[in-house]
Amino acid sequence: MMSMFDMHADVLMHIARTQAADEPSIVEAFNRHVTRMRAGGVMGAVVVDCRMAGESASSADFERFIQIANVLMHCNSASFCIATSADQLEEAFGGTKWVGLICHEGLRAAEGDLAWIARLYSEAGMRIASLTHNDSNAFATGVGDPAGSRRSANPRGLSHAGRQAVALMNELGILIDLAHASPATRRDILSCSSRPVMLSHTSSAAIYDNGRNLSDEDMREIADRGGLLGCMTSPAALADISDRHHHTLERYVEHLRHMIDVAGEDHVGLGLHFCEYLYTPQEYPPVAGLEDASQAMRIIHALRGARLTERQIEKVAFRNFFRVFREATH
Numbered sequence: 001m002m003s004m005f006d007m008h009a010d011v012l013m014h015i016a017r018t019q020a021a022d023e024p025s026i027v028e029a030f031n032r033h034v035t036r037m038r039a040g041g042v043m044g045a046v047v048v049d050c051r052m053a054g055e056s057a058s059s060a061d062f063e064r065f066i067q068i069a070n071v072l073m074h075c076n077s078a079s080f081c082i083a084t085s086a087d088q089l090e091e092a093f094g095g096t097k098w099v100g101l102i103c104h105e106g107l108r109a110a111e112g113d114l115a116w117i118a119r120l121y122s123e124a125g126m127r128i129a130s131l132t133h134n135d136s137n138a139f140a141t142g143v144g145d146p147a148g149s150r151r152s153a154n155p156r157g158l159s160h161a162g163r164q165a166v167a168l169m170n171e172l173g174i175l176i177d178l179a180h181a182s183p184a185t186r187r188d189i190l191s192c193s194s195r196p197v198m199l200s201h202t203s204s205a206a207i208y209d210n211g212r213n214l215s216d217e218d219m220r221e222i223a224d225r226g227g228l229l230g231c232m233t234s235p236a237a238l239a240d241i242s243d244r245h246h247h248t249l250e251r252y253v254e255h256l257r258h259m260i261d262v263a264g265e266d267h268v269g270l271g272l273h274f275c276e277y278l279y280t281p282q283e284y285p286p287v288a289g290l291e292d293a294s295q296a297m298r299i300i301h302a303l304r305g306a307r308l309t310e311r312q313i314e315k316v317a318f319r320n321f322f323r324v325f326r327e328a329t330h
């Protein structure tokens, strides 16, 4: 059975929102996610916490993130472990324990203070982070802010603090995630990061343009810099939210294959971003054949059906991510 590594799972956000603070309930909640992912062949994932655009974000949220991460890192679970290096990740993957990497999406509560990045690295084991959600903050403009769009007369990307944050993340060994960054922020990070980056969850604008999916040119820009693109399963990325006919596994594979065709087989991975556990079916209609992570193995079957070789599928399933994570963190 081919194992997969998911580049984006909002598991920590889910736990932060719903669970009590005590260790047993955090571990129990995490194990429910792990069990579902394992059932689909997803043997590891980037587990993410985030305060989304429009939500308030405070230092208390970071303290909670640190607390949850610490419980997971130190609970000595028989079923999972948290890796903080490429060696640990690759050693654990495919073994008896499911393996997670800690990520923060947005970092808005830092309010431009680099000390938070250093603290989250050392105290929460954070090895992946993005500098924005859809909104802008003290580091950078998000994809929802017209100031960072290509149509703006003078597109604004990274701030001064944002440039310092990129340098610090390069130095510490934190993989930078461009998901939710505005085009100007993506451009700035690609030009000033000394290490490869990823864009963990997106789809192909050539197939469906939702304003956030990437154009072929955007994808090549990231691939040309040694970066990695993750293809996401969210219905809103696959097709219009009312277009139920296209919320399907087949449509997901169409996006994924287009990304592989455009960016190349060395630059695409799985940023599955299942989020049925965060929303109601009305808000996020189920994707037929990919209702949750337990169905993920169907992606591998579909790629085999599309006559990709085992070697190519393995790259997309986990090898490309492992390479970029190693290059970004060693």
Ligand SMILES: [Zn+2]
Residues within 6 Å of the ligand: 105, 179, 180, 201
């Ligand atoms: Zn996201």
